[in-house]
Amino acid sequence: MSVKMVLSYNPPVFSKVEEERLHLKQKLAAAFRLFSKFGFDEGVAGHITARDPEKKDHFWVNPFGMHFSQIKASDLILCNHEGVVVEGNYPVNRAAFAIHSQVHAARPEVIAAAHSHSVYGKSWSSLGRLLDPITQDACSFYNDHTLFNDYTGVVLDIEEGKRIGKALGNHKACILRNHGLLTVGKSVDEAAWWFITMERSCQAQLLAESAGTPVLIAEEHAGVTYEYG
Template sequence: MTVKAKVSFKPPVFQTVEEERQHLKERLAAAFRLFSKFGFDEGVAGHITARDPERKDHFWVNPFGVHFSLIKASDLILCNHEGEVVEGDLPVNRAAFAIHSQIHAARPDVIAAAHAHSVYGKTFSALGQLLDPITQDACAFYRDHSLFDDYTGVVHDLEEGRRIGVALGDKKACILRNHGLLTVGKSVDEAAWWFITMERSCQAQLLAQSAGTPILIDHEGAQAAYNQVGNSNAGWFQFQPLWNRIVKEQPDLLD
């Protein structure tokens, strides 16, 4: 008997806040497991957050010091915008609070935000430039990402988080110079996918630049590609095969 993979073409609709909250936490746990599988973990650095569906000034986040590969839905902690952990036994990463509290405050349309010290993202960030439209996948960020052109050390200050929020503006992603990548979305799925594909786009541009002078896609072509692969629904949908894969491989993440 052949078991067919489940394919969903639309984001789910929830009947209760509790159901939506559990969904968010499961997707967060899956995103952390995927980030670990893709090598986006660097010691205790990195965080993904999801705004609580009921308490809008609270967000779910990974507990400080727990490896991405071990995170379960039940391990996630709930933090308010004052930096207090209101659910969970472990502390919050202060950088996660400083950055994400300000992103969520500045962008009410954002449900989730992702940041990690991935190899190609932090390497590309050292160039202090934006991604060029040199591939179809990179066009997902065409005119829809920004550069935080500053570095003042590890982000522990709310003012620094606020400045990152200002640099992000209304975009889906921001390159933090000498630091790494930051992506946001209307779902955990979307924010996680933008990070994954942005990391790969950084890798592709670094490789292309090392081999020669990349040929840029013209404005019309880049805009057309963006309209197809850079919208919110496309970002959500691209994550679904990865969700199916990681849940099948590591079902304990749902615990």
């Protein structure tokens, strides 16, 4: 039995889909509040999505233009993979639709995806590099994150979203060059956590490289440490 299996989290079980949906929306709203607390908001940029528990080709997302710190569960909008808002009173961020619809379509096991223009994530992304295993925390992404090595402007076309989904592959995170970070998970909590710790790993590597040349953790030790992630 792997370490990951031993340390796995068992999600709550619901008797009604309505209860599961409410729980999902509450988690999503809480994730936005947490992102605000960490300073991940940047104007109208940034979004976290969660696949609806019943309508698998629909996802809940933050309304366009609403600050992360103000989002409540009742504010969230339900969007289908064609970009149509089927529930809610606000418009959808076109970039959120273009990116997240294709990520959710490509990864049916993924429940949530997170992306924002966080300071250290977008700074690191400008280097066009993957993170190195220089800390125990960074080993969580060892051989489990990718680089979308292109930038053509604000992502408004689903074809660009498909390219990002393809670059992500079966990994839990992707660095979008000159743009920022993208993380996914089998729960809202997981996607949000991976984003937060990836942002901090970007910060740690930027700080380390500003002071000198970091010593990399050996491959065999990085691989074992990854199993604890």
